[in-house]
Amino acid sequence: MAYTKPRNRVGIEHDRVTDVSSTDFPGYYPGEDHSWSIEKFKNHFKVHIEYLNELNSEFDLIGVDPSIANAFRRIMISEIPTLAIEYVYIENNTSIIQDEVLAHRLGLIPLKANPDYMHWFKKDDPEFEPTDYDTLVLHLSAKCTVNPNAPEGTTDPKMLYNNAHVYARDIVYEPQGHQTEWYPDGVTAANPDILIAKLRPGQEIDLSMHCILGIGQDHAKFSPVATASYRLLPTIDIIGEPITGELASKFKSCFPKGVVAINSKGEAVVKDARKDTVSREVLRHPEFEGRVKLGRQRDHFIYCVESTGAIPPDQIFLKSVQLLKKKCEILRKFNLSA
Template structure:
């Protein structure tokens, strides 16, 4: 009784990372020169370009899921780390409090304001070299926050809701009012600076309490402070692969139990013949719980693995970037790092020694 399989019909340690009940096998990559006798695995640009694939699987206003195929795990992880720590964003850095009669102290309020995500495109601002640099319309966005709580004289006598009893009982992110500086009115005309989530509650006020302050937002990266993060989350996982043995199919009386050991939609059972097969699209959602390996009577029919060079990325935007733009920004940062490393390596070369043999001999 033949069965359908996923992308591969047999387990291959060259392209798979194996998952057994207690451990993970074949973790290390083997596609490098000298590992396989008689095979040339030296890096080749044409081969790399031919095998590299990037395909968007899901896209929404706030998130993107895409497949990155044909790269080593180190490259995928570098992309993830850059997304989390080095893609620039704009956040509130300085707070100038003129009046604060609320119960929240200035320092706590300033910290909360700094964590409010802004919709400002970082490409339209310059990065300050230091915190002491002069603020200009090229590197600073100015907001003012001026809110006062008063009683609502028209509120019903039996009302207990603060939103009905008082005016401005809550200070929201929407109360941040952009104050254009210099040429900013023209530069940001298409999308005026504002919080990406206007209903964030910053504090609560009661009659007689007020807040008046000015805040300055600047460009930065989250390796310096988490408020500069450009993503809400950025993660990847290797593509799951459920490999069925064509020569040893799952018996019909075990088909339902076998299917229930996997995430919904991964295993299909023919209602007439009880033949078991793997849904190539559904297998993407497999959590690799390894539940099937806990049952000896089922474990012999399947091999669990992950594809070594196929990564499923999930990236959620915090607001300043459209989701598909985030990976491109991360690649731009990566290229800048590679360029800096290349320049540093070239600077170490000794004249008359283009291959660096002298430095290597000294090392």
């Protein structure tokens, strides 16, 4: 029986990629109904969480169009509001780091603070004054001194001096007004071990910082993700006669570990196509010509979201869904009023 490639499959050949465009719309295939319906979408749509922790997540989004999948990715990177240091008021800085470089380093430190409690800061209004509803206040004060109790003969600056290294953990949150209710556990750096500066005896840093809401398309420091990407689910179809014996071992070696296994009959079988990197190594060998078909499933997206620590990765995706919904509602109202 001849191999028939499913219509939701992207073909992977040794020299090209085929069938990259979506065909699931009315009229493309004569006599077939490919019109969109909510019931049809409900039956095919799935979300599967592969793993999830405080910083990383991998999940599958199945049954959506590539334009929707990419919209979520773009929103996660550039449109979800977070809090970051925007204004730095330096009282004293005698370190070797220039004021503007120090301010830039501070701004890039991700902060653990729920942005939902804060309002937007009106940066374009010269008469606007910060309040506890739109601004968080942080303070950093560190002075390097000689440690009189340092072990004899040591050359480690951390033992020779006090405050030789200034870390993100040294930033102190100063709650204002109602902020004690909103942030009872305080506001801290997502990674307390971020190195801000190195000091030596006599050097000092004393400054205050104001944090406001922002989005990634204004500045990367407001982006809640370090990376947000997706890939299509790889597919591997063994066609024709089973691959056995020495060819089975060679076939298995053409794929990353865990993709192909050899069963009790000595036949090569696809164990987990998800682990495949689609290197096309198997297509280089003439003995496998016409015996394997590589592809990717066009409507199965494997997302990898790495949070900066400001917002958990699962919340980042949920916020992207909410934002896309708001965009659709605005567009719908605009079309109805036009």
